[in-house]
Amino acid sequence: MTKPLSQIRNFAIIAHIDHGKSTLADRLIQTCGGLEEREMQQQVLDSMEIERERGITIKAQTVRLAYTAKDGVEYQFNLMDTPGHVDFSYEVSRSLASCEGSLLVVDATQGVEAQTLANVYQALDNNHEIIPVINKIDLPAADVDNAKQQIEDVIGLDASEAVSVSGKTGIGIPGLLEAIVKRLPPPHEGDANKPTKALLVDSWYDTYLGVVVLVRVIDGYLKKGQKIKFMSNGRTREIDRVGMFTPKHVLLDELGPGEMGFITAAIKDISETNVGDTITDDKKPCDKALPGFKPSVPMVFCSFYPADAGDFEKLKTSLGKLRLNDASLHYEMETSQALGLGFRCGFLGLLHMEIIQERLEREFDLDLIPTAPSVVYKINMTNGDQIELYNPVDMPDVVKIDNIEEPWIKATILVPDEYLGGLLQLCQDRRGVQIDLTYAGGRAMLVYRLPLNEVVFDFYDRLKSISKGYASFDYELDGYGENDLVKLEIRVNDEPVDALAMIVHRASAEYRGRAMCERLKELIPRQMFKIAIQAAIGGKVIARENVSALRKDVTAKCYGGDITRKKKLLEKQKKGKAKMRQYGNVEIPQSAFIAALKMGDE
Amino acid sequence: MSDAPDLEFLPGEMGVYFHWPFCASKCPYCDFNAHVADNVSHERWRAAYQRAVSHYAEMLPDKRVVSIFFGGGTPSLMEPESVAAAIDAVRAGWPCSNTLEVTLEANPTSVEAAKLAAFREAGVNRVSLGVQALNDADLSFLGRAHDAAQAVHAIKISQEIFERVSFDLIYARPSQTLEGWRDELCRALDLARGHMSLYQLTIERSTPFYLRSKRGEFVMPGEAMGADFYHLTQDVTEEAGMPAYEVSNHAVAGQECRHNMIYWTGADYIGIGPGAHGRFMRDGAVYASRDHHAPEVWLSRVEADGSGAHPFEAVDAAGRFEAGLMTGLRLCGGVDVEALSKTSGKSFNDMVDLKKLDVAVREGWAVFDGVRLRLTREGILRLNALLPYLLV
Numbered sequence: 004m005t006k007p008l009s010q011i012r013n014f015a016i017i018a019h020i021d022h023g024k025s026t027l028a029d030r031l032i033q034t035c036g037g038l039e040e041r042e043m044q045q046q047v048l049d050s051m052e053i054e055r056e057r058g059i060t061i062k063a064q065t066v067r068l069a070y071t072a073k074d075g076v077e078y079q080f081n082l083m084d085t086p087g088h089v090d091f092s093y094e095v096s097r098s099l100a101s102c103e104g105s106l107l108v109v110d111a112t113q114g115v116e117a118q119t120l121a122n123v124y125q126a127l128d129n130n131h132e133i134i135p136v137i138n139k140i141d142l143p144a145a146d147v148d149n150a151k152q153q154i155e156d157v158i159g160l161d162a163s164e165a166v167s168v169s170g171k172t173g174i175g176i177p178g179l180l181e182a183i184v185k186r187l188p189p190p191h192e193g194d195a196n197k198p199t200k201a202l203l204v205d206s207w208y209d210t211y212l213g214v215v216v217l218v219r220v221i222d223g224y225l226k227k228g229q230k231i232k233f234m235s236n237g238r239t240r241e242i243d244r245v246g247m248f249t250p251k252h253v254l255l256d257e258l259g260p261g262e263m264g265f266i267t268a269a270i271k272d273i274s275e276t277n278v279g280d281t282i283t284d285d286k287k288p289c290d291k292a293l294p295g296f297k298p299s300v301p302m303v304f305c306s307f308y309p310a311d312a313g314d315f316e317k318l319k320t321s322l323g324k325l326r327l328n329d330a331s332l333h334y335e336m337e338t339s340q341a342l343g344l345g346f347r348c349g350f351l352g353l354l355h356m357e358i359i360q361e362r363l364e365r366e367f368d369l370d371l372i373p374t375a376p377s378v379v380y381k382i383n384m385t386n387g388d389q390i391e392l393y394n395p396v397d398m399p400d401v402v403k404i405d406n407i408e409e410p411w412i413k414a415t416i417l418v419p420d421e422y423l424g425g426l427l428q429l430c431q432d433r434r435g436v437q438i439d440l441t442y443a444g445g446r447a448m449l450v451y452r453l454p455l456n457e458v459v460f461d462f463y464d465r466l467k468s469i470s471k472g473y474a475s476f477d478y479e480l481d482g483y484g485e486n487d488l489v490k491l492e493i494r495v496n497d498e499p500v501d502a503l504a505m506i507v508h509r510a511s512a513e514y515r516g517r518a519m520c521e522r523l524k525e526l527i528p529r530q531m532f533k534i535a536i537q538a539a540i541g542g543k544v545i546a547r548e549n550v551s552a553l554r555k556d557v558t559a560k561c562y563g564g565d566i567t568r569k570k571k572l573l574e575k576q577k578k579g580k581a582k583m584r585q586y587g588n589v590e591i592p593q594s595a596f597i598a599a600l601k602m603g604d605e
Numbered sequence: 606m607s608d609a610p611d612l613e614f615l616p617g618e619m620g621v622y623f624h625w626p627f628c629a630s631k632c633p634y635c636d637f638n639a640h641v642a643d644n645v646s647h648e649r650w651r652a653a654y655q656r657a658v659s660h661y662a663e664m665l666p667d668k669r670v671v672s673i674f675f676g677g678g679t680p681s682l683m684e685p686e687s688v689a690a691a692i693d694a695v696r697a698g699w700p701c702s703n704t705l706e707v708t709l710e711a712n713p714t715s716v717e718a719a720k721l722a723a724f725r726e727a728g729v730n731r732v733s734l735g736v737q738a739l740n741d742a743d744l745s746f747l748g749r750a751h752d753a754a755q756a757v758h759a760i761k762i763s764q765e766i767f768e769r770v771s772f773d774l775i776y777a778r779p780s781q782t783l784e785g786w787r788d789e790l791c792r793a794l795d796l797a798r799g800h801m802s803l804y805q806l807t808i809e810r811s812t813p814f815y816l817r818s819k820r821g822e823f824v825m826p827g828e829a830m831g832a833d834f835y836h837l838t839q840d841v842t843e844e845a846g847m848p849a850y851e852v853s854n855h856a857v858a859g860q861e862c863r864h865n866m867i868y869w870t871g872a873d874y875i876g877i878g879p880g881a882h883g884r885f886m887r888d889g890a891v892y893a894s895r896d897h898h899a900p901e902v903w904l905s906r907v908e909a910d911g912s913g914a915h916p917f918e919a920v921d922a923a924g925r926f927e928a929g930l931m932t933g934l935r936l937c938g939g940v941d942v943e944a945l946s947k948t949s950g951k952s953f954n955d956m957v958d959l960k961k962l963d964v965a966v967r968e969g970w971a972v973f974d975g976v977r978l979r980l981t982r983e984g985i986l987r988l989n990a991l992l993p994y995l996l997v
Contacts (some may be wrong), residue, residue, distance in 0.1 A: 227716055398860065529828075530990065531990050553990060554829055554984075555829075555831045555833035556987055556989040556990045557852055557989055558988075558989060559804040560677075560804060560853065560929075561868070561883065562865060563882045563883070564881065564882040565932070566932060567893060569931060570924070570927065570928055570931065573931060573993060579993075580993060
């Protein structure tokens with residue numbers, strides 16, 4: 004039943020957000036008869052609501068298509084839709100590792116974007132054959148030549164044989180399908196007689212099936228009833244289903260060398276199925292796991308607190324549900340004096356964090372208070388120990404610290420000339436180190452090394468506002484580096500406000516501290532007592548503000564009817580006290596801290 | 606039955622409040638239940654007040670009335686016959702103290718001043734005049750229908766007719782200076798005989814002033830300025846022998862308004878008229894009453910079944926304690942916490958955070974001898990913040 008390798012083509016589609024990747028995929032599916040016209044709903048691949056809205060793919064997906072080429076042979080196409088953002092770059096790399104070629108989709112009206120670059124480079128790292136595809140040629144603003152020129156100038160690929168298409172109207176699709184057969188290679192290796200060896204491309208939780216595992220078979224077969232082993236953790240399971248997506252679920256007897264599809268094996272916990280793992284036969288294992296496996300490591304951290312303390316249990320359950328489908332989401336409970344009970348969460352990156360927050364708010368109807376995002380610092384102690392710091396609150400005593408290392412990124416920014424000055428300034432302000440500055444097609448390509456902690460703090464928003472939305476930005480992690488970092492503590496009446504603590508570079512500590520003090524001064528209502536707000540590094544106060552004590556707060560009139568009204572006000576004030584936090588002799592409403600956090604990115 | 610002390614009330618002693626919901630024009634700062642209507646049927650209202658009184662008299666037979674108060678609105682627009690009828694109804698419904706205080710709020714326009722003798726005939730023995738300011742510019746800003754000369758005239762006429770006369774002033778007005786207020790207050794003290802109410806102007810939502818101040822048409826004195834105004838007011842009135850006995854009320858000793866003392870000491874009162882509130886003991890439990898707000902609705906309810914009230918709400922022990930503390934601390938004499946604990950059924954120690962009370966005493970805001978808790982001037986100035994701070 005399985006196809007010979009020569010009749011299989013496994014390929015990914017690489018594109019920037021909005022460049023029409025999903026529309027093109029839909030068109031390929033439809034042209035090959037994977038779905039009838041009436042079954043097509045726009046962008047069938049991006050099934051999650053949030054994926055569709057934001058135009059990003061979070062989970063890898065595959066679709067198997069049957070295409071009868073002009074040579075009369077029916078080919079098996081396995082179309083891989085990869086996660087589209089750098090936060091999921093490891094997941095992207097494993098998706099790409101399961102293919103031999105890529106379609107590089109460039110919008111004829113937009114040209115190449117930074118995000119495209121990173122994924123192209125990953126495809127090249129995986130020895131992909133790449134077909135440049137110029138999309139949206141039906142639009143009046145389409146400039147095919149310019150798009151080709153950019154592919155050559157910015158990426159360095161030969162674009163002379165680029166295929167021009169419109170995913171929307173279907174122009175050029177037949178030519179593209181032929182190009183896939185002729186120009187993309189079949190799977191390089193694959194021996195049906197060798198022990199089973201398959202790449203775990205991705206996995207997700209399905210309420211009815213349990214964990215569904217997306218696989219690419221290298222050698223041997225995956226069959227129903229087979230006992231398999233996950234090589235990274237040694238777990239064994241019996242396969243209860245083998246199948247493919249067309250994009251409908253279709254059950255198969257087996258998956259053979261070079262093929263892609265899914266298996267289920269009564270797995271309940273997605274953390275068993277690690278992306279990039281090698282699946283083999285339990286009794287007759289392959290001798291070596293596939294290269295490139297890495298356990299997922301969260302890079303960005305922040306805490307979520309329910310705005311309504313009564314929602315804590317709901318938040319806990321909701322995170323659990325998201326975790327079912329997202330092994331890279333980490334969380335543990337924490338208690339904040341200022342904000343109550345919540346969770347410290349770890350994410351692959353900023354977008355991952357945003358997506359999780361948005362899903363919690365939208366799908367689970369939670370009102371969340373996120374703390375300022377933070378990164379993982381490595382703290383080298385004077386006694387030679389190294390500890391990893393996930394939360395500024397846990398910073399050890401400075402006298403015991405020898406030095407602090409912070410994570411750096413390599414950022415690639417593409418920006419129209421006119422906004423270059425502003426962006427250079429922004430990168431400079433954020434302690435960036437310029438690595439490269441080149442021009443292509445009226446745009447500058449900036450490569451900078453930047454500390455990740457400067458990027459998690461409103462960098463992306465600033466970038467977008469400076470460039471009026473025209474700059475595109477992408478990054479990869481680029482190791483750790485020692486720096487003069489300090490814990491900036493905010494104190495109210497001499498007591499630290501845990502939720503507002505942050506790690507900052509000493510040079511920006513005073514500015515950030517002053518900004519936070521000024522903000523709190525605006526937000527904390529005046530009370531009977533003077534309130535001292537301070538920003539401090541260690542024992543040293545670097546900025547201070549006072550909320551002066553109120554001198555007068557009394558209702559002028561209180562007669563018969565006013566008593567009821569005043570009494571209601573008093574009830575409200577007393578209820579509000581439950582949401583107050585005690586700092587010295589004053590009680591500060593939680594809402595002030597929430598507002599301070601919300602204003603964090605202004 | 607012997608007479609109780611004037612300002613302390615025995616169980617069963619009660620005040621009766623009548624609300625007259627109509628005004629000749631509505632003042633831009635006022636958020637009271639007041640309406641401008643041309644064709645008020647005085648006969649119907651008169652009958653309704655009588656009917657509502659007898660309804661309460663049946664419901665609360667064991668009371669003794671020590672005060673009647675006509676508020677509004679502008680009750681000086683009532684026909685004196687109506688006032689007489691209401692007073693007579695009360696006298697018919699309950700035994701009354703032979704020092705019964707009967708107050709009527711009046712505007713110092715010439716028309717209303719002309720009716721004062723008739724109100725006296727009707728049984729009123731105390732008037733409270735809505736003077737509000739003693740200069741024409743501010744009176745016009747406040748939307749009042751009288752000028753300063755009319756106000757002075759009305760005060761003098763009233764003092765000839767009634768033994769007890771009070772008047773209201775509003776201060777801490779936009780663009781008012783401390784010096785200007787001192788001068789005006791001194792002139793007021795020269796005119797005053799026994800009692801004055803001095804209110805800081807407050808911008809209430811749902812008033813024309815609210816919108817106008819939002820739009821920036823005028824700027825209200827800030828909190829610090831408000832405090833300065835208050836201190837000046839206390840200093841000047843104390844020196845003149847008319848100190849405050851409540852946040853905004855001043856009297857020479859013995860001239861305090863008995864009716865308002867009922868509110869602040871937690872004694873019983875019933876409220877009759879649109880939007881009027883009451884609070885009274887009945888069969889051992891305390892109830893709060895609230896009459897229908899809309900004049901027409903109230904009128905037709907009373908005509909139909911004798912009562913214009915919504916269903917009474919029971920007030921629990923904690924609610925009684927808190928209301929008692931809230932109003933009692935407005936009084937310069939403070940509140941007897943032993944008595945409050947006894948009448949409310951909640952112990953002081955359970956309701957008040959004693960550590961915080963200590964702080965308040967140390968800060969100079971409160972004085973506490975174990976029985977009577979009173980706020981100092983600085984404490985009274987912070988009452989709204991102090992109350993939730995002190996309560997557990």
